[in-house]
Amino acid sequence: MNVAFGIISIIISTFIGFRLSFKYTEKKDFYKYYRQFNSNLENEVSFLNNTLLSIIEKSDKDIYFYRVLEDKIVNDKKEKIAFLSKDENDYFFEYSEKVGKTDKAGQLELITFTKKYLTEKYETAEKEEKKYKKLYIKMGFLIGLLIFIVII
């Protein structure tokens, strides 16, 4: 019986560790799609001239980033994104305020500037995910193991 409880506690605590590391994956994915959107926008602004609303409308709403973007730009919602820091939230908010508001040259300037920022952010998020995901899962497993030993 104790062994079964011990195994269950290892599974649960490992899962908790995995869940805690999830915010790093969310953050990495957020910046991945943010970067993708910004690059697509460069193409749209330079050549296709589709409006922001039509780009957002056609985007995949199963992806969290596009849902948030729609909330900010279309619905004017100002909620913070939980897994981003204050500065990162502020930057995204400012971007969503500026995007679409100026002429082609102004938009291309914003896109180019944001591109550099997003590359840095994505690379950092990717590194953090690799580092902390393993760490949290290992810690979860070790805590579960500790509980297992104590129970036995």
Add this chain to the structure above:
Amino acid sequence: MDLSFLSNGVLNAIRDLLTEKIYEIRLRENYKITVNYMGTRRVLSDYICKKDDIDFIINTVTEKSVYAYNDYIKNGFITTKNGVRIGICGQCVYQGDNIITIKNISSVNIRIPHLISGCSDGVFSKIIDNNSVYNSLIIAPPFCGKTTIVKDLAIKLNKSLNKNILIIDERGEFSVISGENIDKISFSNKYFAFNYALRSMSPDIVLTDELISDSDWRFVGSAISSGIKVIATIHADSISNLKDKKEFIDGLFCRYFVLRRDSIGIIDKTFDKDMKEI
């Protein structure tokens, strides 16, 4: 008419007016709203227009994408999907000799189009020539109903003549006009429309708004000499004023219609090819 591109403040200010009788709404930052209501200018006393109201209109009409509408903005107007033309004023930004955009928009003039069925009856009866039309020019200062007449004329010609009609709609004001004989080239300049669309669409009749420059007159002259019938409009307040224009080419049109200044879409005088009143 859908006016949902106006902010709540402006919508509230015009709530007591009948939308179908509003011809024009003018918003100037920090000033009261003025409207042209059934041809009469009225100042709405209860609301001061804010920058946010103007920004809201620009954002809504451009679908939050100024960059996508910049080609129109730099020409001083945007047209909504249902043909409402919004003239804009602000700071022009230059690159070399060319305006690249207008920023800090401080006032807008919203011209609400109207379809007045039958308003072209007077013109229509005088331009029909057997199974075709006379080359005709409608003359009036701004805001006397030239475009409204041309719209109604397009619908009538579509129904009554079995001819291909091409509408050159430079500012998207004819968006609501369609018909089985009507082709429409929208947001195109006259150069493209006359050089390419005439060749590709081979129309029998061309309807075009506002001849402005020398080149506009040359394009029309070239179309007429190719056997295409042209009905056009021009800003002028009389036949003598038209003759004084340096770009005017005598003998192109067979009918000239001068509209009354004090009303919308009513013919004051009609002239023949030799500019004699008929």
